[in-house]
Amino acid sequence: MGTPTDELLHELTRAEVRPGDEVVVPSYGTPEAAEAVLLAGARPVFVDIDAHTFCIDPAAVAEALTSRTAAMVAIHTFGHPADMARLTELGQRHDVVVIGHGGQCESTADILPRQANAAYLNGKLRGVITPPVTPGVEHTYQQYVVRVPGNGRPDRDAFARTLRSRGVVCHVPVQTPAHRTARFRRDLWLAETERAADECLALPVDASMSRRELQRVVSACNALGGLLQSAA
Incomplete structure (x- = not known):
C-alpha cells in the first residue's frame, strides 16, 4: 500500500486530471491532497471547512468552481465523514469528479471502543466544545478534537501545556493550514480554517484507554x- 499522497495521485490520474486543471481541496488537515494535485501537474484551489465537521464546506466548494475545475477532494477529517451527498450533487451538476479520502478501513473492534470513549468524554467534559456529529453519519473518532474557548491560539496552547503537565497526552491536530505553508503560500483568508487551527486540540480517545x-x-x-464535575 502506498502513502496517502500516492493513493490520491492515483485517484486523480484515474479521474484524468491533467496539467492546467484546477482541483478543489481543503486547507485544514494534512497537505496530502494538495501535494497529490501538484504531482498531477494541476493547481490546488484551497477552500474553507464546515465549522462543525472540520470537513470541506460544500458551499465554499460551489463558490470556487470554475470552467477549469476538474475535481474536488473531500477528506473525512478526524473520522467524521464529509458531506458526500451535497458534494456529489455539485459534481454531477458541474461535471466535476468527486474524490473522497480518509475513511480508513478499520475493524469494528477498533472503532466501537473509541466511540464509547468519545461518548463518555462528550457527557463529562465541561469548558471545552466537544466534537458535534452530523445526524445520520458515523464518526469513527480517528482523533477526538475539541475546541478550547477563549482567546484563540494563546489560550489553546496554554490549556494544552497544562494538560500535559498533569499527565494528559494531547496535541494540536493542525498547526498550520496548508494554504499558509511555504509550499503552497496563498493570499487567502479562510475564516473557519483559521479559527479551527487556533482553537482545536486533540484529546486521547484510544480504544485501549481505561475508565480511570x-x-x-x-x-x-x-x-x-469550567466547573469541576464528578468523573464517576
Whole structure:
C-alpha cells in the first residue's frame, strides 16, 4: 500500500486530471491532497471547512468552481465523514469528479471502543466544545478534537501545556493550514480554517484507554475549563 499522497495521485490520474486543471481541496488537515494535485501537474484551489465537521464546506466548494475545475477532494477529517451527498450533487451538476479520502478501513473492534470513549468524554467534559456529529453519519473518532474557548491560539496552547503537565497526552491536530505553508503560500483568508487551527486540540480517545484514564482527562480539562464535575 502506498502513502496517502500516492493513493490520491492515483485517484486523480484515474479521474484524468491533467496539467492546467484546477482541483478543489481543503486547507485544514494534512497537505496530502494538495501535494497529490501538484504531482498531477494541476493547481490546488484551497477552500474553507464546515465549522462543525472540520470537513470541506460544500458551499465554499460551489463558490470556487470554475470552467477549469476538474475535481474536488473531500477528506473525512478526524473520522467524521464529509458531506458526500451535497458534494456529489455539485459534481454531477458541474461535471466535476468527486474524490473522497480518509475513511480508513478499520475493524469494528477498533472503532466501537473509541466511540464509547468519545461518548463518555462528550457527557463529562465541561469548558471545552466537544466534537458535534452530523445526524445520520458515523464518526469513527480517528482523533477526538475539541475546541478550547477563549482567546484563540494563546489560550489553546496554554490549556494544552497544562494538560500535559498533569499527565494528559494531547496535541494540536493542525498547526498550520496548508494554504499558509511555504509550499503552497496563498493570499487567502479562510475564516473557519483559521479559527479551527487556533482553537482545536486533540484529546486521547484510544480504544485501549481505561475508565480511570478517561476520568483523568475529564478531571484535568474540567479543572481548567469550567466547573469541576464528578468523573464517576
